[in-house]
Amino acid sequence: DGGITQSPKYLFRKEGQNVTLSCEQNLNHDAMYWYRQDPGQGLRLIYYSQIVNDFQKGDIAEGYSVSREKKESFPLTVTSAQKNPTAFYLCASSMDHRQGIGQPQHFGDGTRLSIL
Amino acid sequence: DQQVKQNSPSLSVQEGRISILNCDYTNSMFDYFLWYKKYPAEGPTFLISISSIKDKNEDGRFTVFLNKSAKHLSLHIVPSQPGDSAVYFCAAQHFNAGGTSYGKLTFGQGTILTVHP
Numbered sequence: 001d002g003g004i005t006q007s008p009k010y011l012f013r014k015e016g017q018n019v020t021l022s023c024e025q026n027l028n029h030d031a032m033y034w035y036r037q038d039p040g041q042g043l044r045l046i047y048y049s050q051i052v053n054d055f056q057k058g059d060i061a062e063g064y065s066v067s068r069e070k071k072e073s074f075p076l077t078v079t080s081a082q083k084n085p086t087a088f089y090l091c092a093s094s095m096d097h098r099q100g101i102g103q104p105q106h107f108g109d110g111t112r113l114s115i116l
Numbered sequence: 117d118q119q120v121k122q123n124s125p126s127l128s129v130q131e132g133r134i135s136i137l138n139c140d141y142t143n144s145m146f147d148y149f150l151w152y153k154k155y156p157a158e159g160p161t162f163l164i165s166i167s168s169i170k171d172k173n174e175d176g177r178f179t180v181f182l183n184k185s186a187k188h189l190s191l192h193i194v195p196s197q198p199g200d201s202a203v204y205f206c207a208a209q210h211f212n213a214g215g216t217s218y219g220k221l222t223f224g225q226g227t228i229l230t231v232h233p
Binding site for chain 2: 004006033040041042043044045048058088090092102104105106107108109110112
């Protein structure tokens with residue numbers, strides 16, 4: 001079954017600690033995205049990657065970092081610089097949108113990050 | 117700057133009736149619109165989309181209407197079923213006229229739909 005796998009489902013961070021959220025997809029999608037959802041709000045874009053070895057900041061990139069060494073994988077690191085990391089983190093992927101055609105993004109089931 | 121707004125936080129509907137979820141946007145450059153359904157502790161599931169060159173798209177019980185002049189879209193669910201109870205997000209996408217585009221989605225805040233048996 002093709003899909004997007006996020007792990008872990010729940011994660012706890014101590015003060016001053018960096019944590020990494022995993023996102024793997026086997027949909028052969030070129031583009032991958034990280035979003036953050038806070039209670040009562042919509043999803044906000046953290047980082048996105050259109051192609052391997054390339055990524056761009058989204059609307060709320062401060063305190064986060066990413067890498068895209070493989071097409072299938074787009075891990076997100078929440079650094080100690082992110083002062084309010086408690087949220088639900090969602091990874092998504094889509095086909096190559098650079099063709100100029102709208103492409104829906106498909107989401108994983110998310111990782112809930114909390115502060116200890 | 118909330119470019120996509122869902123002004124109704126919640127909607128309650130009787131089973132079998134029509135559910136109408138609304139969404140307004142301010143950015144006239146948006147040219148692709150999507151609706152997602154989300155259950156608690158899960159990722160959003162893509163439901164239906166519409167290109168800005170159309171005014172209606174239908175898929176089974178789901179129909180999306182786009183009114184570009186009013187910058188308004190709506191999702192109709194007919195007939196509504198208890199399993200439709202979830203949070204519904206509308207989202208909008210924009211393709212850069214210069215050719216370098218990316219599929220960034222701008223989301224509304226969501227509407228909680230409850231369908232009563």
